[in-house]
Amino acid sequence: MIRRLVWPIILLALMAGAGALWISRDWWAEGPLKQEVSFTVPAGASLGSAARALEKAGIIRSTTNFLRLARRFGALDPVRAGEFDIPARASGREVLDILQHGKPLQRLVTIPEGMPSIMVQERLAAEPMLSGPVPVPVEGSVLPDSYSYERGEPRVAVLHRMQAAMTKALDAAWAARKPTTVAKTKDQAVILASIVEKETALASERRMVAAVYSNRVRQGMKLQADPTIIYPITHGKPLGRRIRESEIHAVNGYNTYAMTGLPAGPIANPSGASIEAVLNPAPSKALYFVANGKGGHVFANTLAEHNANVRRFYALRRAKGEM
Template identity: 65%
Template sequence: MARRRKRGLGCGGLILILLAVLAVAVPALFWWGPGPLPRETAVQVPEGSTLGEAARRLEAAGAIRSANWFRRFAGRLGSSDPIKAGEFAIPARSSAATILDLLQHGRPIQRLVTIPEGTPSVLVADRLKAEKLLAGPVAVPPEGSVLPDSYDFERGEQRAAVLKRMTAAMTRFLDDAWRARKKTTAVRSKREAVTLASIVEKETAVASERRMVAGVYSNRLRIGMPLQADPTVIYPITKGRPLGRRIFQSELRAKNGYNTYAEAGLPRGPIANPGRASIEAVLDPAPTKALYFVADGKGGHVFATTLAEHNANVRKWYAIRRQRGEM
């Protein structure tokens, strides 16, 4: 009698099963399993990068095990959405699938350099030079050419490129603001608008006062009365850096194109980079007959139409300063 053959998979069947398991396990392990990155790491994806180029950067950073495998599995198992440019924070042990989703739909790291309203151009250059994640030299921009704001940048970006965006932003804003100017403005050009706005910016930090201060200076310009703005005395001495002392009488008399005590009219150019609100105030000044203002001791100013009123306000201010021990 012939022996009955035992039913079973045999060696070949086991191999096929093993291969099938591996065919599922390997992609699952590589694509969805924990990645090799030991700690959160930032990876930069330059503008215009392909998926392959991004994958090579990820491999070099240790975020994935193989750029080639990442690209192949991304095409088979991932979304077809395009990747973004920018710097991305890759969490530790992120899977390849998670990393692809982050590049396609996540938010890049936002790095900002902030230029406050009224910052002189020499200090704009200082801020850019102090930002260690930027690269390359930067020149001091023309005074009044930068729009104060917060600007995003990428790690390693050229300082000059960031500055170019700042000046382009001022050009766009000023063009729009000039078209919307009111007939009551006392300035005759965009440069005059920035020049007067830079004085307004330096004279008051109170937002609600800007149009009023602009109104006072506009009135003075119309009648040929000197603006008598202290910041215009200081600017030619320090080019925008702090003076660190009181103004000398000789400096109040100096004729240098900026000193609005010694000469009537606007200075030869801006003394800082004014913000949007100060430019808009100059182009739409408050309707007022006031010609004078002085500090009120509370952070703002008190305004006057006549010199007698102004002198009384000045005496009150001096009394406050003496009470504080400042005089």
């Protein structure tokens, strides 16, 4: 009699065990995904809605089984919003762990030093994985750098991070400014730094170029910075040709060949290093500089020295067949 009762119990236990193994295969065993994919969890998504999307994407076999096993064996943490890489054959346990504790993928958008705001807007607009419109930022309000973003993030949110970074860098540089700076306000520092940024690509020259323009401001001389002629014409984009004589004499708020003092606003988004340079210019009496033909510049205190440097530069260009 006892033997007759034992066998059904054993059979039921075996069937229950087989059923449990069949169900739990979706938790510990390899999943159905054949190759790595990118999977996005929208902001505010629940585990249930994420599971339905996982099944639709072929990452898990069954929404029902996944949720049942997640409640039984998984952590109670919510799923994170963002984009995640799901490896091929990921088990249900691995998938849940990625969505709950994995780091969302981040991409970078880079703003080079001296990029004008109209091109910042174009660069953000060209990022296909960002969302929404973005305005042209105020010139000089963006700190050039590389910024990470997640798929679907609003473009304007990335722009706000760029502007917050500029505010932070400017505040720090302003707090450390030296008495030798001619900038009376933070706005003036950004304006002058934008000219320095456009005039030299060499980090080692920034403070010297800043010294030249600072000395000119002190003496009431015209800055005569070529990039300030171009800005009203192209909003900072490359001109693509030589500056015309009429443009040199054009009267506007930016042309420093036709006015003394600083232009009406920045002509680009300067780097933190250029801002620091104008707030701590090199100890120099130089008033002039010209290209040296090697990617840098040669500086002069007097017009006679400068004219001699210009003649040498033209002679070098003629020797290279450039004139």
